Amino acid sequence: MAHWKxxxxxxxxxxxxxxxxxxQTAPAKPPARxxxxxxxxxxxxxxxxxxxxxxxxxxQCGCIHRNIEREFTEAEYIExxxxxxxxxxxxxNTRLKEIVVACYTNPGY
Numbered sequence: 001m002a003h004w005k006x007x008x009x010x011x012x013x014x015x016x017x018x019x020x021x022x023x024q025t026a027p028a029k030p031p032a033r034x035x036x037x038x039x040x041x042x043x044x045x046x047x048x049x050x051x052x053x054x055x056x057x058x059x060q061c062g063c064i065h066r067n068i069e070r071e072f073t074e075a076e077y078i079e080x081x082x083x084x085x086x087x088x089x090x091x092x093n094t095r096l097k098e099i100v101v102a103c104y105t106n107p108g109y
Contacts, residue, residue, distance in 0.1 A: 029102075029109065032070040042074070056104065063103035071095065 043065055050061035068077060072092065083090040102109040 029067075030071065034070055034073045034076075036073065038069050038074050038077075042069075042077075056100075057107075059107035060103045063107045063109050064099055067099045067103065067109065068096070071099070 046065055047058070047061055050056055050064060051058060056064070072080070076092065080090045080092050080096065084093075099109075
């Protein structure tokens with residue numbers, strides 16, 4: 001599957017946009033909505049794309065992966081990824097951006 005690679009672009013743009021104003025306190029973590037693990041292919045595609053430009057490190061990307069998987073079903077994430085690849089905003093992008101910022105400042109989030 002070619003999905004899950006465009007998220008790195010969302011992460012980089014998010015971090016560039018918030019820059020030095022990144023809060024040091026992570027938002028409260030909502031309860032897990034997804035209990036079905038993603039296929040192993042998700043992480044094997046996601047991690048290299050996430051760390052590609054050295055904006056985020058392995059720990060931060062691992063945090064992002066964990067939180068995406070616990071909050072969005074695979075189908076929801078594919079839908080968000082498709083929107084990103086088409087340059088469209090998705091309603092869940094706000095939460096994705098919160099996850100990126102939280103994991104950037106605290107990889108244990």
